[in-house]
Amino acid sequence: MATEFHNLQELRHSASLANKVFIQRDYSEGTTCKFQTKFPSELESRIERTLFEDTVKTLNNYYAEAEKIGGQSYLEGCLACATAYLIFLCMETRYEKVLKKIAKYIQEQNEKIYAPRGLLITDPIERGMRVIEISIYEDRGSSGSSSGSSSVSGSTAR
């Protein structure tokens, strides 16, 4: 099994960054924000494929919800136009509300699934919505470590 970490705090104290994987955007359906669900080879020994795909699919669903063009977006657009867009000074847009949900979801996924496996997901908005950056950490104590190694370190923090 990959080196284990108790939580995000211990990830910080006892691990060093080994590598980063970038999940690219999927443009097959146009310019709407969607990420590829292809499982990168660097993560093969670190996390189960289904967990990774679930995370990316849920993120894609969140972004689709934010960018959906329908009744609610028309209403928001027309109301905002009628007030010369001044209403956005006091009201949060639907996209911003969904972004907050996404940030919470990513933090939750990091805490529950990714940090215990020595991985960390960066919110795509911090990378210009171009990529999902997944940082791969190695336990500092393990010797001769290369990214994706499956040796169990004796000094895992608990």
Next chain:
Amino acid sequence: MSAVMITRKVRKWEKLPGKNTFCCDGRVMMARQKGVFYLTLFLITGTCALFFAFECPYLAVHLCPAIPVFAVLLFLFVMAMLLRTSFSDPGVLPRALPEEATFIEMEIEAANGNVPAGQRPPPRIRNVQINNQIVKLKYCYTCKIFRPPRASHCSICDNCVDRFDHHCPWVGNCVGKRNYRYFYLFTLSLSLLTIYIFTFDIVHVVMRSMNGGFLNTLKETPGTVLEVLVCFFTLWSVVGLTGFHTYLISLNQTTNEDIKGSWSGKNRGQNPYSHKNIIKNCCEVLCGPTYPSVLDRRGLLQEDTLISSSNPVPQTTKTTAPLIPNEHTPDDAKPSIAASAEKSPSPKEEHPAATKVPPLASPETDAETSIAKERAH
């Protein structure tokens, strides 16, 4: 011998690359050359001021008091749209951080395989299929990213902008995904304002001339001549521009694509972004979601400045990842994400190729654009 490290908090906008100017501590974002924008402001406010001073008192009394009221509302709407277009982030794509740039370089080199020595490597293009249409994504050598579809690099602002329409000197900013609808509403409302002022100028002159004669009227309200002149020239340009953008919106195209001829001529009818329905296209552009800015301009960074007693000139060593929370990261993850970014070993050790310029690299994108332009004409 002794050195003092002084840390100071700076806002992220101070460290952003590109040729933008920022005001109000990062809240306002514009291009560098603002002269024409000030001219626009002057023309609009000047003409409206003359209208309110000379025409409105007469028209309010002799025709209808609603005329100046409507003019005020229209003027305020025009100004709001102009300022919104000029001051907002058009959809700038941030440049790739060193690790992402290296990752992309490695992918490109793997895709190219072995290039024989002396031969130019193939142009950096990625093909994606969008709605059964092959679209080429070009690599931006300045931003070190493959540009998303419809994005383009603005040489004036030195940024890649998403859904790049054009750089408008009249508003002093690029027009892109985030501010296109404000730009369109600005041109539309300005057309209406110009037509409104022009019409009521004529009405006013006619009404007054019937009582006192034409020359007397011009003597009493000299501002009218100026207004009519400005409105006449503005009409042709702004109304034409509004018409052009209405046409673009109905086809879901950008000015950039129209100039390059991406979806016209032999490619007509193949625009993969169009819904093939004028109403749907208009709704998407004008009533679509309001995209957030991905440039966190007002987030805080920590800058370390080293001041040694022997050398009084301060040397800025590094700017670390945000230790102060910004609006996008949730509270609990911030310390860990920031700390993990700090933990990354010096880039010199891990990625020696991070700052290396690829051999025979050239901004072929500009060459390709000019070739496409020549082909379109």
